[in-house]
Amino acid sequence: MAGAGRPAARPLSPHLQIWRWHVTMASSIFHRFSGVGLYLGAAGLAIWLMALASGPQAYAPAEALLTSWIGMAALYLVFASLAYHWANGVRHLLWDTGAHLNPKAASGSAWLAILFALVAPAALFAVLNLGA
Amino acid sequence: MASSMRTPLGRVRGHGAAHSGTSHFIAERVTAIALFFLAPWFALSATFAGVASYDAAVAFVRQPVNAVGLILLIAVAFTHMSIGMRVIVEDYIHKPATKTLLLLGNAFLCAALAAAAAFAVLRISLGA
Numbered sequence: 001m002a003g004a005g006r007p008a009a010r011p012l013s014p015h016l017q018i019w020r021w022h023v024t025m026a027s028s029i030f031h032r033f034s035g036v037g038l039y040l041g042a043a044g045l046a047i048w049l050m051a052l053a054s055g056p057q058a059y060a061p062a063e064a065l066l067t068s069w070i071g072m073a074a075l076y077l078v079f080a081s082l083a084y085h086w087a088n089g090v091r092h093l094l095w096d097t098g099a100h101l102n103p104k105a106a107s108g109s110a111w112l113a114i115l116f117a118l119v120a121p122a123a124l125f126a127v128l129n130l131g132a
Numbered sequence: 133m134a135s136s137m138r139t140p141l142g143r144v145r146g147h148g149a150a151h152s153g154t155s156h157f158i159a160e161r162v163t164a165i166a167l168f169f170l171a172p173w174f175a176l177s178a179t180f181a182g183v184a185s186y187d188a189a190v191a192f193v194r195q196p197v198n199a200v201g202l203i204l205l206i207a208v209a210f211t212h213m214s215i216g217m218r219v220i221v222e223d224y225i226h227k228p229a230t231k232t233l234l235l236l237g238n239a240f241l242c243a244a245l246a247a248a249a250a251f252a253v254l255r256i257s258l259g260a
Contacts, residue, residue: 032220035213035216035217035220036217036220038213039213039216039217042209042210042213042245043241043245045249046206046245046246046248046249046252047248049193049202049248049249049252049253049256050248050249050251050252052186052189052190052193052252052256053251053252053253053255053256056186059186059189060186063184063185063186066184067184079175082171082172082175086167086168086171086172089164089167089168090168092164093161093164093165093168096161124176124179128179
């Protein structure tokens with residue numbers, strides 16, 4: 001092997017503990033997390049539709065769950081996941097065209113997607129509760 | 133020598149590319165573009181229709197436009213999430229038996245949920 005007797009002057013591969021935190025890294029991880037959240041939400045949608053198709057008696061527990069604190073919190077999280085995955089999905093579709101694919105634009109749009117995921121569900125919650 | 137990058141074995145076998153290697157990549161993006169419209173439409177219109185209550189939910193699904201939109205959403209969303217979960221499993225699960233079981237489970241679960249959801253929409257909207 002070439003260089004077997006030489007001290008290692010080659011660059012070391014990036015180490016997990018010395019990575020600087022990047023917002024683009026967080027935005028990528030959130031995309032997967034929100035995708036898994038929406039997977040659960042879509043399963044809930046199918047179960048909700050089946051309960052609805054089975055008549056008022058079968059639907060009663062579904063309505064009780066949806067209007068409980070746990071159900072409302074779950075719906076809030078699913079809506080936040082949708083808002084994030086939707087906004088971040090737009091970033092991915094833009095990148096597929098080759099646009100905005102540089103560190104500065106990517107960081108900026110990552111913050112926009114995160115901001116949207118925080119504001120959109122809160123705004124919907126506010127509109128629903130102010131309207132009532 | 134310089135005329136071909138192919139190995140002698142590859143040349144003897146004579147297979148080219150299958151030309152379907154990007155089918156999942158493209159399907160994930162086509163469904164994403166459809167969901168860009170369908171997902172917010174359903175989330176917002178169902179929320180404002182107050183679909184937690186039985187009567188409001190049945191009335192919502194019975195509207196022909198909503199029933200068609202729901203069936204499109206079901207077809208597209210379950211395809212999109214099936215591909216997405218497949219990518220996650222392929223990225224993180226490397227043990228062949230576990231990976232195969234999870235990929236099968238994902239495919240079967242998405243198909244079963246999509247069939248159940250579409251059947252429910254038809255049953256409600258056609259008033260069985």
